[in-house]
Amino acid sequence: SGPSNEAPKPKSEFNIGWSIYAGWMPWPYAQQAGIVKKWADKYGIKINIVQVNDYVESVNQYTAGKLDGVTVANMDALTIPAAGGKDTSAIIVGDYSNGNDGVMLKGSDDLKAIKGQSVNLVELSVSHYLLARALNSVGMKLTDVKTVNTADADIVGAFASPDVKAAVAWNPQLSVMKGQAGAHEVFSSADIPGEILDLLCVDTATLKANPKLGKALAGIWYETVALMQRKDAEGQKARAAMAKLAGATPENFDSQLSTTYLYSDPKAAVAAADSPKLVTTMTLVRDFSFSKGLFNGATSADAVGMAFPGGKTLGDAQNVTLRFDDSFMKMAADGKL
Amino acid sequence: MRWVNRHVRRGEGVLLGALPILLAVLAYLVAAAQRHAQNPADKILPLPGKMADSMAALLFDADPLSGQLVFWADTLASLERLGLGIGIATLMALVVGLALGALPPVRATFGPLVTGIAVIPPIALLPILFIALGLGETAKVALIVIGIAPVMIRDITAHVSSLPREQIIKAQTLGASSWQVIIRVALPQAMPRLFHAVRLALGPAWVFLISAEAIASDVGLGYRIFLVRRYLSMDVILPYVAWIALLAIVMDLALTFVNRRMFPWAHGESH
Amino acid sequence: MRWVNRHVRRGEGVLLGALPILLAVLAYLVAAAQRHAQNPADKILPLPGKMADSMAALLFDADPLSGQLVFWADTLASLERLGLGIGIATLMALVVGLALGALPPVRATFGPLVTGIAVIPPIALLPILFIALGLGETAKVALIVIGIAPVMIRDITAHVSSLPREQIIKAQTLGASSWQVIIRVALPQAMPRLFHAVRLALGPAWVFLISAEAIASDVGLGYRIFLVRRYLSMDVILPYVAWIALLAIVMDLALTFVNRRMFPWAHGESH
Amino acid sequence: MGPWRKPLSTLLSLRNVWVEYGDRIVIEKLSLDIAAQSFVSVVGPSGAGKSSFLRLILGQEAPSQGRILLDGEPLTPECGPDRGVVFQRYSVFPHLSVLRNTMFGLECPKAPFSARLFGSARKAAREEAVAMLEAVGLGHSLDLYPAQMSGGMQQRLAIAQALVMRPRILLLDEPFGALDPGIRADMHALITKLWRDYQLTIVMVTHDIREAFSLGTRVLTLDKRRHDPHAPHRFGATVVYDLPLDKKEQLALAEQRSITVD
Amino acid sequence: MGPWRKPLSTLLSLRNVWVEYGDRIVIEKLSLDIAAQSFVSVVGPSGAGKSSFLRLILGQEAPSQGRILLDGEPLTPECGPDRGVVFQRYSVFPHLSVLRNTMFGLECPKAPFSARLFGSARKAAREEAVAMLEAVGLGHSLDLYPAQMSGGMQQRLAIAQALVMRPRILLLDEPFGALDPGIRADMHALITKLWRDYQLTIVMVTHDIREAFSLGTRVLTLDKRRHDPHAPHRFGATVVYDLPLDKKEQLALAEQRSITVD
Numbered sequence A: 001s002g003p004s005n006e007a008p009k010p011k012s013e014f015n016i017g018w019s020i021y022a023g024w025m026p027w028p029y030a031q032q033a034g035i036v037k038k039w040a041d042k043y044g045i046k047i048n049i050v051q052v053n054d055y056v057e058s059v060n061q062y063t064a065g066k067l068d069g070v071t072v073a074n075m076d077a078l079t080i081p082a083a084g085g086k087d088t089s090a091i092i093v094g095d096y097s098n099g100n101d102g103v104m105l106k107g108s109d110d111l112k113a114i115k116g117q118s119v120n121l122v123e124l125s126v127s128h129y130l131l132a133r134a135l136n137s138v139g140m141k142l143t144d145v146k147t148v149n150t151a152d153a154d155i156v157g158a159f160a161s162p163d164v165k166a167a168v169a170w171n172p173q174l175s176v177m178k179g180q181a182g183a184h185e186v187f188s189s190a191d192i193p194g195e196i197l198d199l200l201c202v203d204t205a206t207l208k209a210n211p212k213l214g215k216a217l218a219g220i221w222y223e224t225v226a227l228m229q230r231k232d233a234e235g236q237k238a239r240a241a242m243a244k245l246a247g248a249t250p251e252n253f254d255s256q257l258s259t260t261y262l263y264s265d266p267k268a269a270v271a272a273a274d275s276p277k278l279v280t281t282m283t284l285v286r287d288f289s290f291s292k293g294l295f296n297g298a299t300s301a302d303a304v305g306m307a308f309p310g311g312k313t314l315g316d317a318q319n320v321t322l323r324f325d326d327s328f329m330k331m332a333a334d335g336k337l
Numbered sequence B, C: 001m002r003w004v005n006r007h008v009r010r011g012e013g014v015l016l017g018a019l020p021i022l023l024a025v026l027a028y029l030v031a032a033a034q035r036h037a038q039n040p041a042d043k044i045l046p047l048p049g050k051m052a053d054s055m056a057a058l059l060f061d062a063d064p065l066s067g068q069l070v071f072w073a074d075t076l077a078s079l080e081r082l083g084l085g086i087g088i089a090t091l092m093a094l095v096v097g098l099a100l101g102a103l104p105p106v107r108a109t110f111g112p113l114v115t116g117i118a119v120i121p122p123i124a125l126l127p128i129l130f131i132a133l134g135l136g137e138t139a140k141v142a143l144i145v146i147g148i149a150p151v152m153i154r155d156i157t158a159h160v161s162s163l164p165r166e167q168i169i170k171a172q173t174l175g176a177s178s179w180q181v182i183i184r185v186a187l188p189q190a191m192p193r194l195f196h197a198v199r200l201a202l203g204p205a206w207v208f209l210i211s212a213e214a215i216a217s218d219v220g221l222g223y224r225i226f227l228v229r230r231y232l233s234m235d236v237i238l239p240y241v242a243w244i245a246l247l248a249i250v251m252d253l254a255l256t257f258v259n260r261r262m263f264p265w266a267h268g269e270s271h
Numbered sequence D, E: 001m002g003p004w005r006k007p008l009s010t011l012l013s014l015r016n017v018w019v020e021y022g023d024r025i026v027i028e029k030l031s032l033d034i035a036a037q038s039f040v041s042v043v044g045p046s047g048a049g050k051s052s053f054l055r056l057i058l059g060q061e062a063p064s065q066g067r068i069l070l071d072g073e074p075l076t077p078e079c080g081p082d083r084g085v086v087f088q089r090y091s092v093f094p095h096l097s098v099l100r101n102t103m104f105g106l107e108c109p110k111a112p113f114s115a116r117l118f119g120s121a122r123k124a125a126r127e128e129a130v131a132m133l134e135a136v137g138l139g140h141s142l143d144l145y146p147a148q149m150s151g152g153m154q155q156r157l158a159i160a161q162a163l164v165m166r167p168r169i170l171l172l173d174e175p176f177g178a179l180d181p182g183i184r185a186d187m188h189a190l191i192t193k194l195w196r197d198y199q200l201t202i203v204m205v206t207h208d209i210r211e212a213f214s215l216g217t218r219v220l221t222l223d224k225r226r227h228d229p230h231a232p233h234r235f236g237a238t239v240v241y242d243l244p245l246d247k248k249e250q251l252a253l254a255e256q257r258s259i260t261v262d
């Protein structure tokens, strides 16, 4: 299947949406520092890096076709565009959350104390998934707690309220919540490494018609990441600029980066994409998503098909709408950009 | 006949009024059909059949966890919050509006404060609201009240303070004290305007309700809309919005009706 | 002297009006000091010194990359959106309100549609709005317009349609057509009410502006508030909110002043 | 004014007209012809239905039963510049100054789009309006707004506004009630002159019997013919006296008046 | 009414009072004493300042210069149940029926908190109000709202509303202007009776010179003493004639009137 009966014509201007998250800050920095323009010029195209303040809205806009690509977490790529029938290619596996998401409790440092409590979190998001995995790790189920949907922007304020005893959040909010008196992180994504992946996804049809876009994006990404990883003044300057863009202090931003496992080397990213562990992870994620009714009314977890490097598929092979495409990362690894 | 003089009979009025709404519905159907012709899985403008399916599940199938019928539980929760919020705001508008409108020293003292509160966007101060009121029902009702009451108060104040001076003088020559002027002259004449103000506040009240439910909630029409917004499930959002519109229009009509019934003197053709 | 008769002189009025606002500030300071006594790192009610520090950075230090002074860039961007939004809404309120208020067949046809639009909470339809209008300025301005115009339209409609019937008749005996009744009788008498409606809409307009900027923007007062909200930086949020309130109050006063100046007939003491 | 006006053609006819508000009958079975260029005075007790009667002719209200004919055609419930009116409660435009209130009627027909005149047309209209305002004694109050005027001044403004149009049919509802005797006499002279010069048809409600007789060519009395003391609203008013006046009677009365009062 | 009322104590005195609106002088250097229990008729041209004069006594407006004394004390710019008023534009409460409008004044003083009476007190107030309404000819319209009444009916309601209070000072601004001669005569009799029985002090503005003389014990004429033809608003009005009347004159006039009109 595929969304369109007519193949999109090659075009020269593309919009890539991003929202504030530690692992995605290289994108706006690359835009400001001229790296985007450099690579776009090289391939004779124009790329606009568009900020969408609200994460959900950025993914919605991508699904609706207003953006050609978007920064998104693996679970949301599956449940929003892919489950909505939009054929999507994940061309860059940027990082995985290695403590960027966490379960917070007030007054106890034992996860088991969460039983029966109300937990504030962004429902049906990776936080929800993390909570499910956390409960699983101590032999509980989601039904053992009560979830209260809370907007991501408000979760810090909510956690400051005496009413709220438990919450699940991601960075930068999580780092502020950890600073609160009597608050304990009882479970984090570091306990399930590699399961919460942060991707750059692009519309498959657009990518097919314009492979240059994929090359330019990969070029931008790995140049910027290499720059920010440098330990010298240059690297520090780049990180400080990203911190400012994220509204954080440089120290706070560095601490966020420390819980983000950046695949700064394209080889590592290719390895992660090719690893069978990705299939296992995505199986867990899709089973959770399906159990929460996120597959658009489908009757089986197999309804949405996924393709992995090397021709492996998961779910309905006739209806593949999420493709992990390592070809551009490979080009970067091989220095062919 | 000149258009200013063309009066429309009741039956005709209903017909005429339905026309643009039907046209809007038709326009939607055409647009949706077009999008679906291009992409049969389009989520943005779902077809009626899809909406009916999704809604049927929410309407008739009990939630396995809570055992509730989701749609009705949402409606009940939202209406309760809305009713409380509008009720409190209306009461405040009446009491504060009367005091401010009828008593110049009170107006001088508290008018600027009310203006200040009216122009401060409450959603910017949510963290403070959370600390003060927690995250429960109180905070949601409070957000509605803070959102709509100042506008209503200012409207009633303006109305009461522009009552003809003669009436106030006349009441005093008839022995009325300030208190009596307020309850016998200002209050009854403020009532039709209060009804009008509530009608105008209905739209904003729903906005604040939905915002409140979007912030922290586990049931409610706004909660559901924001939850499924993550998945661009317009097949749920659109029927929910239509339902909200229907509820609001019914409230609007009921208010108009009660207003005309209770205050005939304010609506009789004068000459 | 009875309170209804106590008139407050201008100077006294300013003093009286400042009183509760000063008290509110004082209450804040006490609460903040208390919280800081318990937890010196408290972020929710920051002390004035902390706010001044944070604001100084936004006010005077240029952003290294863009070279802009953040605070002023935010203010400019927001005011532009707000101005456009309120301007368009006001114009719509005037044109549509006059047509609906003065021409019964138009009112019968489009009144229900306007009511429908008025009661649909626009934030529930944000996805559609942004999809239809893109993520640029248009969508933000449109959200403000959709948010405030219907209430304003309904207010002007109600005002115009309750103009004394005698005036309409009188104008026709003086040879006026429907069009002339609208522009020479209804329009000028709707103007003072329009100013009032804009004043009442200021608060909601800021709410919608902030909501729009919270979702899709990269500059603006609302954007900044939502950006730093992730860090619970009340030391930035509170000054920003105070600044918004100040801007709004200045607009409110300016509107009141212009209204009195331009339409003396509507404000002169009548007897 | 005089008998040569009498046999002129019928301008307005009311045929078996009723006016009801809910179950309250105000006007009952009223049939009446009004000749062109007549000056009809209407008198009757307070609440009888005189203002309602004027509203019928004005087209502001439609009768609940019966027909009204203007020049033999059914009257559309709508009024135009052929009919002028001074309402009982002086209703002038509160947002226009005295001068603009009076110029309004001169501007509308000539400027269909903007309803405002410019240049020489404006100057001419202004002069005409000022002349009329001077005739009603408001020559020195051109720039006042209605809220700044006394009751009598607003009344005179309403009169000037209607007269400057020289309508075919002029409807006056107690137009001189709020005026002092001096100004009232000036107004009588003014209206008589305009009536004669422009061949208007005038219907005037008044409570001043002498005024009714001195100005009118015909005096109508509206009152209830039957009374139910327990439900007075069950019967409506109709014409109980209809006196055509000839010139002599009028002159005599006018003279008597000027002796008694002035 | 008669000369025995004349030498009574001064109730109200105005000392060098001015009323100005911006640069428009309305009342200029007015000094005047009004005796208790007198019936003062005020006449004068339209726009002279008669209504402004009443507003001064009422306390609705403060003079821009000068002092007003009531019983020798400075008048607070506030009015209470000791003063009653009928405004020129009949101003009744639009949200109350005829009966409730009239009962209002009876309820307020007796029920400070609720401003409503219940039980027998209510019945008594109702009876008193109905009696007064019958006296002004509105006995059959108890449940109408002002918007459903004719101009004259609203005027009579305003009169009933004021009279039912029997205030010490009653201020009437053209109270009988909108009434037909029959009802007007009834009203004259009513007001004279109440004035005599309750020893009221009445100040009445009227345009009917005969009414002024037949009812009043004193007739004041307010007018400008000086005129600047180019800037008429630069001079204000003051009392130009002040005629105390004795009983004989009044009776004669009253008789003449009943012959001429009825």
Ligand SMILES: Nc1ncnc2c1ncn2[C@@H]1O[C@H](COP(=O)(O)OP(=O)(O)OP(=O)(O)O)[C@@H](O)[C@H]1O
Pocket: C268, C269, D144, D147, D148, D149, D150, D151, D152, D153, D178, E021, E024, E026, E044, E045, E046, E047, E048, E049, E050, E051, E052, E053, E088
């Ligand atoms: N608010 C105001 N601003 C300016 N002038 C005013 C204002 N109110 C009244 N006036 C002027 O004061 C003068 C006196 O008005 P007032 O109503 O007292 O007259 P009056 O003697 O009662 O006249 P009438 O017999 O017509 O009722 C008028 O010339 C009027 O123009």
Ligand SMILES: Nc1ncnc2c1ncn2[C@@H]1O[C@H](COP(=O)(O)OP(=O)(O)OP(=O)(O)O)[C@@H](O)[C@H]1O
Pocket: B268, B269, D021, D024, D026, D044, D045, D046, D047, D048, D049, D050, D051, D052, D053, D088, E144, E147, E148, E149, E150, E151, E152, E153, E178
């Ligand atoms: N909207 C209405 N509803 C009910 N009754 C009404 C309404 N309007 C007028 N009436 C009644 O119609 C009757 C006639 O009113 P109208 O104004 O024609 O009297 P009028 O002869 O002009 O009296 P006046 O001399 O006092 O002005 C009155 O008894 C009044 O109560």
Ligand SMILES: [Mg+2]
Pocket: D050, D051, D052, D088, D173, E150, E151, E152
């Ligand atoms: Mg009448």
Ligand SMILES: [Mg+2]
Pocket: D150, D151, D152, E050, E051, E052, E088, E173
């Ligand atoms: Mg007057």
